[in-house]
Amino acid sequence: MTFSSLAELRAALTDLPVGNEAAAASVAARQAQLTKPPGSLGRLETLAAWLARWQGRAMPRLDRVEVLVFAGNHGVTAQGVSPYPAAVTQHMVANFAAGGAAINQLAGLAGATLRVIPLALDTPTRDFTSAPAMDGDEFLAAVSTGYDTVAAGTDLLCLGEMGIGNTTAAAALATALFGGGGARWAGRGTGLDDAGLTRKQRIVDAALARHALTDPLEIAAALGGRELAAMLGAALAARRQKIPLLIDGFVATAALAP
Numbered sequence: 224m225t226f227s228s229l230a231e232l233r234a235a236l237t238d239l240p241v242g243n244e245a246a247a248a249s250v251a252a253r254q255a256q257l258t259k260p261p262g263s264l265g266r267l268e269t270l271a272a273w274l275a276r277w278q279g280r281a282m283p284r285l286d287r288v289e290v291l292v293f294a295g296n297h298g299v300t301a302q303g304v305s306p307y308p309a310a311v312t313q314h315m316v317a318n319f320a321a322g323g324a325a326i327n328q329l330a331g332l333a334g335a336t337l338r339v340i341p342l343a344l345d346t347p348t349r350d351f352t353s354a355p356a357m358d359g360d361e362f363l364a365a366v367s368t369g370y371d372t373v374a375a376g377t378d379l380l381c382l383g384e385m386g387i388g389n390t391t392a393a394a395a396l397a398t399a400l401f402g403g404g405g406a407r408w409a410g411r412g413t414g415l416d417d418a419g420l421t422r423k424q425r426i427v428d429a430a431l432a433r434h435a436l437t438d439p440l441e442i443a444a445a446l447g448g449r450e451l452a453a454m455l456g457a458a459l460a461a462r463r464q465k466i467p468l469l470i471d472g473f474v475a476t477a478a479l480a481p
Contacts, residue, residue, distance in 0.1 A: 224370050224460075226363045229440050239462050242276035249281035277467040278378060288335035290381045291372055291457055292319060292326060295342045295365075295450035297388035298350035299430075304391040304423045306414050309347060315385050316341050326383060335381070340372055342449035351395065351430045355445040362444035362452050369456030373464065380461045381469040384450045384478070387413075391423055393477035395430045395446040400439060400480050404428055410473075439481035451478035 226232040250272045274283035294316050296309045318324050319339040330337040348356040394408040405427030411420055434445045458479050461468045470476055
């Protein structure tokens with residue numbers, strides 16, 4: 224699906240299907256008949272009902288589990304917000320392809336299919352302290368890519384990301400959406416020292432001063448990144464297809480917050 228305008232994307236985000244409560248109730252009823260103390264399986268019981276609610280099946284299953292890792296580069300890395308250069312993003316994507324990353328092992332143990340989707344790694348987003356990270360067309364293209372990456376019939380989808388500098392983008396997004404300033408949201412990322420952390424917090428505040436925006440999607444374009452926008456699109460596709468979604472970490476959570 225190609226979103227041609229923010230208005231079209233906004234409409235898709237505000238017209239969402241709901242879960243199947245009858246399927247969730249069937250899971251709860253079956254659990255009550257099992258030979259065990261009530262509630263003895265703890266959160267497993269809640270998770271089974273959650274899976275049933277979104278899969279629309281009284282007996283949920285996990286035959287087709289997919290992990291999507293989106294990768295993008297950020298112009299704000301020129302400001303020294305990470306101890307690593309942007310080139311590391313491409314190196315990590317190569318490591319994913321070679322099966323050498325932790326997520327490769329985790330996906331293998333879970334019997335999940337791992338797909339890594341790089342997004343214009345040779346063209347970083349703009350430094351959002353001086354310009355919007357993406358214009359509207361760039362943002363919508365990344366959202367559309369994420370949306371189209373989700374395979375129909377998936378039983379569970381997990382979203383992850385790779386991108387040097389993207390914890391700064393995530394912190395800027397969270398600050399713009401929820402308030403609190405850079406000191407609240409910006410952390411050490413991949414290992415910043417005290418001076419680097421202070422610089423990162425100041426850069427987040429400078430970005431907020433530069434972009435006085437209130438619309439969540441405009442904020443996502445101005446302060447986010449291609450991989451964050453793609454995660455937003457993938458999450459939207461999962462919701463519209465009623466695929467249960469597992470979100471991994473601060474960056475993915477910030478990406479979906481708009």
